[in-house]
Amino acid sequence: MSDRHDRSTARQTSQRLGGSVSGVNSRDWRPRYLQLAEELRARIESGELARGTAMPSETELADSSGLSRTSVRNAIRQLREWGLVRAEQGRGTYVRAPRQRIRRRNTERYQWEKDRVLLDEAERRRTGGTEHDTGLTVDDLKFHAEYSEVKADEEMAAAFGLPVGTPLLRRVYWTSSRHETAPLSASYSYLPYDLVKGNKHLLSADYEPWPGGTQHQLSTVGIELDRIEEVVQARPPLPDEAELLDIEAGVAVLDVRKTSYDIRDRVVEIADVVFPGDRTELCFTTKLKRWNA
Amino acid sequence: MSDRHDRSTARQTSQRLGGSVSGVNSRDWRPRYLQLAEELRARIESGELARGTAMPSETELADSSGLSRTSVRNAIRQLREWGLVRAEQGRGTYVRAPRQRIRRRNTERYQWEKDRVLLDEAERRRTGGTEHDTGLTVDDLKFHAEYSEVKADEEMAAAFGLPVGTPLLRRVYWTSSRHETAPLSASYSYLPYDLVKGNKHLLSADYEPWPGGTQHQLSTVGIELDRIEEVVQARPPLPDEAELLDIEAGVAVLDVRKTSYDIRDRVVEIADVVFPGDRTELCFTTKLKRWNA
């Protein structure tokens, strides 16, 4: 851990590995599958292997590199972990579009959402939270929502401070851009059923997309939020998350457990939001009190 | 993405995979290396393969499971990506201690650090930020610090809003518990040299551990912080990060780019803090303004 002027580079490329390689060279001391991986990475980044196009097949690569197919597969596994290619059974291996990291400003977002509750509906409908994040309009976005009633298991009960078995409204939703396949995040939200049953619009997915977000929905049943606590962790994706978010098995997800407290200090919503780790940045701002204040 | 009553489980175990497996069964439709991986996972979680002990060697596993060594290695690769085992060249593969996730409350931490600046030194010295996080005392902790002067590259210059080539003080540090090998995080911090040169204590690692943290250090040269912005992302570890933080290549790190602004709205510190993804939770709190205020 001595020489690291390039720490910052790691944030941008997600990778920083040795010098350039112009072929699989037996004089190089690194394993040959890694040399091949880095050569292919260079060809992708130079644009020679363009985004969306098929890579040479494994047998072709084995022939052209002089390596066995096993070694070629090791190289491709490396590229997949780097998020550079996507393998599809029976079809081929494709160069991924270079992923632009989407920055989500959570701290500002929540206050913005709260302020918006006081606006009239026409105004709210114009732009929602996702549109705020992405700069896209509602016509570019495709919503998925799924509502159900469940009973609190031990973990949820503890998180809400309610008895096990308490009815909860469970909402699963994600939003995709119409021009891209994979959603930007997947969200699993839980609300105590008793809190929201006063407004029938909250109980069914038929009314989605609801203009104004969860804070507005809660305001219709008399709930004002005081603070939101978010616990961020990185973990491997579940198989279905990998599919939904279009990430390789080796790429982590950012998992945010969001807990909302109302002004009476009750937990009124718990949401698990899952982001693809290779294209998401979460931004938090901590405002500090003045010493002389 | 239909049936997900177990979303929450994913947060705790980092893994949730099919039912239990009591052997590598050819009737099972899953690949046999995965069956073996899950069988071994069950044996680890049951305690049969205790933490810290060596796994059966690859050849032993090949013999006992009736699979080839290649398939056994695939299974072990899976276990490594799950963070359950650590392979050491020439020695063996060892069961990892089950990792307790450490929760780091960033939002509260920074205000706490700021408040502490106003305390006297004896008080400050009693507990530092790391001790605050971990509950350990200074005697249990081992500090590493390394200072150097560097010139701002393009990225750093842009982040600071200063010309390329501006001298920066670069500080690399990490803290380990004396009882554990791997540090909880690694930190790479940059300060404009001109800002801190007024206090020679800030320019050398000899004075570490400095009681009071960066905010106190900055206060000695007349700087008061206004806010801290943190951008969180998940990415694969660099090879040396994997070694330092004791994680497998397949496990992601949480990378936090922390930017500190002073009350004159200058960027006064930029720090990249890297956490092992398999045992870190970052907690952020967003306090919302009252509607009636």
Place this chain on the structure above:
DNA sequence: GAGTGGTCTAGACCACTGT
């Protein structure tokens, strides 16, 4: 020197995708 994990080969069969 014996044992370990890391790399590598030259095959094979499979499920899946296109035409």
Place this chain on the structure above:
DNA sequence: CAGTGGTCTAGACCACTCC
């Protein structure tokens, strides 16, 4: 159907660790 990636085998040599 031919071609693709996914799985699997039965070997081999290497660097490394420990005795």
